[in-house]
Amino acid sequence: MRVRNKKWSLEYFLEVRKEVLSTWPTGDSPLLDLDTAVETLRAVPEHKNFALKLLKADKEKRTYIQPRAGVATLQGHIELLKHLEQAGADFLPSTIDSYTRHNRYLEAQEGIEISEKEQRSFLNGFPAVNHGVEGCMEVLKAVNVPLQARHGTPDARLLSEIIHAAGWTSNEGGGISYNIPYAKNISLADSIYYWQYCDRLVGYYEDHGIHINREPFGPLTGTLVPPSIAITVGIIESILAATQGVKHISVGYGQCGNVVQDVAAIQMLKELTEYYLYTFGHKNMHITTVFHQWMGGFPKDEAEALGLISMASTVASLSKATKMITKTPVESIGVPTKEMNATGIKASKFVVNLLKDQAFPDSQKLNLEKEMIRKEVTCLMDKVIDLGLGDVAIGAIKAFEYGVIDIPFAPSKQTMGLVLPARDNEGCIRILEFGHLGMSEEVKNFHKDKLKERALKEDRALDFQMTVDDVYAVSEGSLIGRKA
Numbered sequence: 001m002r003v004r005n006k007k008w009s010l011e012y013f014l015e016v017r018k019e020v021l022s023t024w025p026t027g028d029s030p031l032l033d034l035d036t037a038v039e040t041l042r043a044v045p046e047h048k049n050f051a052l053k054l055l056k057a058d059k060e061k062r063t064y065i066q067p068r069a070g071v072a073t074l075q076g077h078i079e080l081l082k083h084l085e086q087a088g089a090d091f092l093p094s095t096i097d098s099y100t101r102h103n104r105y106l107e108a109q110e111g112i113e114i115s116e117k118e119q120r121s122f123l124n125g126f127p128a129v130n131h132g133v134e135g136c137m138e139v140l141k142a143v144n145v146p147l148q149a150r151h152g153t154p155d156a157r158l159l160s161e162i163i164h165a166a167g168w169t170s171n172e173g174g175g176i177s178y179n180i181p182y183a184k185n186i187s188l189a190d191s192i193y194y195w196q197y198c199d200r201l202v203g204y205y206e207d208h209g210i211h212i213n214r215e216p217f218g219p220l221t222g223t224l225v226p227p228s229i230a231i232t233v234g235i236i237e238s239i240l241a242a243t244q245g246v247k248h249i250s251v252g253y254g255q256c257g258n259v260v261q262d263v264a265a266i267q268m269l270k271e272l273t274e275y276y277l278y279t280f281g282h283k284n285m286h287i288t289t290v291f292h293q294w295m296g297g298f299p300k301d302e303a304e305a306l307g308l309i310s311m312a313s314t315v316a317s318l319s320k321a322t323k324m325i326t327k328t329p330v331e332s333i334g335v336p337t338k339e340m341n342a343t344g345i346k347a348s349k350f351v352v353n354l355l356k357d358q359a360f361p362d363s364q365k366l367n368l369e370k371e372m373i374r375k376e377v378t379c380l381m382d383k384v385i386d387l388g389l390g391d392v393a394i395g396a397i398k399a400f401e402y403g404v405i406d407i408p409f410a411p412s413k414q415t416m417g418l419v420l421p422a423r424d425n426e427g428c429i430r431i432l433e434f435g436h437l438g439m440s441e442e443v444k445n446f447h448k449d450k451l452k453e454r455a456l457k458e459d460r461a462l463d464f465q466m467t468v469d470d471v472y473a474v475s476e477g478s479l480i481g482r483k484a
């Protein structure tokens, strides 16, 4: 598949759409007629439009709260979301199940049936394609806040059609961020192509005056991902989305743990995304940020997990992230009950409310981390632009092929997996092994020096054991996996 970072013509989009809607019976609904879908979306009240509520949050300089949540049956899912709204969620998800994420709608259907029969969820999320536009409309009608589809779907074309036609005004994902961390061996050319379709659909709605939010999945593998790599992927996906007509983008970031580095990352995420969008000719874009509470291993103990959730809420709020994705006290166990999910929301909201009038102060350390992120992102983006001769779709595909961009701990064969992160003496994520990562010698030396400081202090070798120790550290109650 040859992809380019070029806006799809409406004719081409409508041609492909016929095939997309034919892939499952629920794609045949009259509610998917585009004029009808535009009217459905136009009828969504402002307080239930994701993009507009994010603008409000941005203006108030407050961090709004959103959980993850999804179960198999329509009634169960509605009951769940109403409970979480009651608990204080400012935005609601529907976390989509794994079968749907891999377009295995037959198994999803079986999952719904057994869940109905046994009265408990046999799926790890909400199978929106099987429930169809009508079912997704019922979910939106049952709640009073905006709804977003959260998933991990390389080919989300039919899923995106159905949730938007139902009035859901946000969709998470992207051609890189919903491929590399989620699939074994799907080509980036394919997944970028699929997500160009999803973004072109949003572009169609924007052309008809409907504002829809798109959110690249910031955390990626959620395991010690160096901030500059995560930010670069978010920028690439934002450019690809904007080319297709997307105007409202929330770029995401997974908490790494050192407070200064995390605040620096959130601030640079917005600044650099806006900068690169502007240089690629996309003016009047609405860019907001999303802070994901710790995405790595969680402590088993519920009180300790709540401590981690509260610490993450502190950092998110002080960083002035527009939105924060919450975790629950049973993160280490699995899909939470509605009660446990509500606990995570309440603890998070309580902290954010206490801190809403404060911001993290400027400092030399903060500025150093911001400048390092700027330098690193500039290195990577320069390589992507060069490799693609200005086309970031082509450039991204080549960058991954050559390992110039590389995401640690990914299941996908489409990334080299040579990059190894480890924490420095203050817990900042640094790069131990660069592989073919497109960084300058200056950047490489900075990371090496920082890691040497820690190795010296712990009298240990600069090796893979550092990485392993850091992967487990947080779940065992410390940020840095210090040598015993």
Ligand SMILES: CCC[C@H]1O[C@@H](n2cnc3c(N)ncnc32)[C@H](O)[C@@H]1O
Binding pocket: 068, 069, 070, 071, 095, 124, 125, 126, 327, 331, 334, 335, 336
């Ligand atoms: C980014 C995906 C990983 C995170 O997504 C949570 N997650 C997955 N599926 C559900 C679900 N059905 N309900 C509530 N949370 C869910 C996991 O716990 C983890 O934190």
